[in-house]
Amino acid sequence: MKTTRIISTLLFYFVRIIAFLYGLTTVYVAIVTIFKTNALRVLEHNRFAVCYPFTDKNFILGSAYTFHYITEMLVTLAFYSLFFFGLSNVFQTFKQTKLFTARGVFHLKIFYITNLLMAPIIFSCISINPTEDFPYFAMIVGHAIIGIFAFFIAAIFQQGLHLQTDQDLII
Secondary structure, eight states, X not given: OHHHHHHHHHHHHHHHHXXXXXXXXXXXXXXXXXXXXXXXXXXXXXXXXXXXXXXXXXXXXESOOSHHHHHHHHHHHHHXXXXXXXHHHHHHHHTSSSOOOHHHHHHHHHHHHIIIXXXXXXXXXXXXXXXXXXXXXXXXXXXHXXXXXXXXXXXXXXXXXXXXXXXXXXX
């Protein structure tokens, strides 16, 4: 169990940083595109680039400078920020000394709901009139598989919490 806690701790911090960076990127791209700051460059063929802050180096390249495409990009970035934040909470559950807790079950439930409900809704809406040729169906299936595994783990944790609570009452 010690190895699990060490790996979970490392993954918690690593994935939390990724979630933070996705969130920061979402906010940055939203500010740059909404306010049309100097970091936004419109390129040939209606393409655009968002530059790194305070530089002229391209950070994100967009294939269509349209409201629909930018909205699609921001929704996807925001979703993955939430996805990685939820994943970091799952890793946080495994790094605790007491494994079966109500908070851990809650984090697992939020994570499987995000993958089983939010991902299909978001990617289905985006795939109705896509700007890019992304494999949205494969993304939905991938998140469904992750969500099903998280659902099973949440059910195991719920049962473990119930057994642990019963044992604590007996002692």
